[in-house]
Amino acid sequence: MHGWLAKGLLSRSVQRAWRAIWGKQFGIGLALIVVLNGGAVLYWHRDDGLWSSFENLDVRTILARLEQPHQPLTWFTGDWVLGNGFYRPLPSLLYEIDYRLWGRELLHYKWLNGLLSLGCALLLVVWVAELSRSRSLALWTGLIFTGWQTGLLQGVPEWLLWGGALVGVGLSWRFSGDRSIALMVGCLMLVLGLELGFIPNLPDLHQASFAYRAMGWIPGRTATLMTLFALFTLWAYCRLCWRGDWGWAVLSLVGFAGALASYEQAIVLPLLMAACGIVIRAKGGRFHWLPIALSLILLELYLWFYLATIPSETEYHQQRLRRFYALNTSLLYWLLPPLPEVLVQLDLLVDAPAAILMPAFWQAWLVLGVYVAVLARVRRNLLVWLGLFGSMLAYLPLAPVIPLMHYYYLAAAFRALWLAALATSLEMFTRPTRGVGVVAKSAFIRDSSARQEPRPPF
Template sequence: MYPTANRAYVRVWAIGVGLIVLLNLLGVARWHIDDGLRDSFENLDTRVILQRLQQPHSVGEWFVGDWVLGNGFYRPLPSVLYQLDYCLWGEDLLRWKWTNGLLATACALALVGFLTTLTGQRRLALAGGLAFTLWQTGFAPPIPLWVGAFALAAGMAWGYGQGDWRRGAVWGCLAFALVVEWGFVADLPDIHMQSFAYRAMGWIPGRTATLMALFALLALWGAAGYARSGRVGWAALAVGGFVGAMLSYEQFVALPVLMALAVWAVGAPRPRMVRAWGVCLACLLLLAPYAVFYRERIPTQTQYHQQRVKRSKTLPMTAANWLAPPASEAWMQVDLTLTAPLNFAFPRFWLAQVGLVAYLIALRQVLRTRYGWLGWLGSLLAYAPTAPLLPLMHYYYLPVALRALWWGVLLLCLLESRPARGGVALAAVDESPATPAAPSGSGR
């Protein structure tokens, strides 16, 4: 009986991974379009990069100074990728987009691998990978917020029919939060009103973020694997991924904290956890020579840098939006009521407050799991280095990958929730700190 069940799990796993690959490749084809590569403002950086590659230059100079675009950043690996595209395709900029699409596909697969090692749960890994794929390809169908409100009311009615409306309300709150999170990525701001999918797959300069995210996911994968098994190869992957991210994009500075959080989320025995945290500490210490090098070799007081900084007073609301997406609407309604008291009597005011309370109830329920903390708090920490800057969608790439983990945990909590005496069961995501990784065929 076990071999048959094992084959079924392998079959589902293969179908799930194959679907993720197929959707990403379809996304690559979808965004392989000329969006004004020769004349639009969005592609100005691409044209400047092409001009610089056509001039005499040395690849080695990117590793000891400013990158190929020359606007005050240390990004040697993306510069090398641009050089590779130029060698392969010359001035045919449309073909350069193949690299962006392949990087995004690799990130989706790396996310699935990371989540599998982190949680030992294939369902969660596939759910997170599929959500991330649909977001970055633009294939994610919009789900109206009223669906979440209906699910909230239905959950309360269901619980009332079972004899305890509170337990049904928790299920409804989870469903509401799931709908809110599904639309979270589409609602993220971009100063040029571009979509997340366009920045990920259709915008050539966006590869700085996707390349960094790929190395960051490998680093997180290595940290989780080292915490689970204690094998040195995983530690090498963690450090190698960190160095690759460091050579790609400045947002990597949050990576040591994310790696430490991933190690904690694994819940391995203390000796292995301490050794894995030692790897995270080594990566953190690498930031010191990086900062010294950056200060000495990279021009940071440029007009471009000054133009990118937004007003600091917006940071608290930005953080609140990541921690509880309904908070911004709820606060806006409260603020409006302070100047127009009659707003207190309108349904929109109360719906916003109920939505925030429902999300907070779901948050409390899901944060009983360590994986939930990594997805929820980790996404904000990943975005933190770029939070003071004017928003562009590619800043969200690594944060959205971790948000996919959060969405997957919400989904599994919803599927496994049921009214039962003593509370809502969360068997799908319950884990013990001392529990080793599940066998490859268990599907746990």
């Protein structure tokens, strides 16, 4: 009896000590996110041709409009400050604030861009922690996203990518003695390496970087402000699903309204909310349909107002549209990055059958097989699928448009979740394939017990 009591007390002491240690690590991780983003804000606080380059023409046009007599409230009932056929009253107000603070000192306008980017990185951590009940996953998601928007993560060199995968195979085989485990670990390392460069290597019309569009390009604040409201909306909805307090439903609708008033990409938020609700229900929470239904009603009113009030057949709108034959390929790339290259190789094979002998043909198929194997292994991890499909859905409204890097900003938040969820699923790759059923059962037991743990303080 005394031995059992001592063992229980010791177990609780160990748990308290672990929580204290992890709490400190989590705080250090958040501080690291702040420091890295702060450093990037200082780095991008430089003149990139604010008064001369074509990239900053919109900023100069906005400044000229602000210097003329104007009524800020009219931005809520019509076109925004740039006057090119969009409903964006909240970014217009940010420009108004900057103008009143700094006047013609355009360089100082970048401070607000940096604050918005930092806020998005921190709120991403808060949302993922609430969604997944995992601080470690939330922290890794925030760090990956921070790496992209600060420019610190630009992908992995090809030689290091394949070399690292081979080393992973060798070490796994050495320590596990199981070929299937070794191959799966190698596949995981290859996919992780490729995904680290996914966002930074996406196309941009003017070949600008993701970090520049997020922090160094003043017009990029439309996307960062919308993402800030979007993450707030998703966080509030997740709080509702876990806790049942309908005040969070009201906050989610307020956040959705703010996102719609910032950037058109926000129209996809009801779908993302529903996806979060499905994940939470699978983890023991409750799916609430009413906030989603109300958000759809709000979206309908927004679209009606937009079509009735905002001019859409402008020359600017027509210039932005890409050819629609590229739309399907673009969306396929978000879901399964190697697939478009495989299709290209198959098309090439029709005209040049000898292409089957080229290394590029077999490399494309090899990478596709690696992705399929990894996705098959983590098929029961809903957070992985939320990150993957969520990134595609977040980008979907802007897929028909000629790409600029800030179009990927909200999608990058979900892509970071997909990558972090994949990286933290390493345990699933170190079990023999024939034991998948046992692994799934044990994972279900662990997940069920995790439902009884204290909720994270967010």
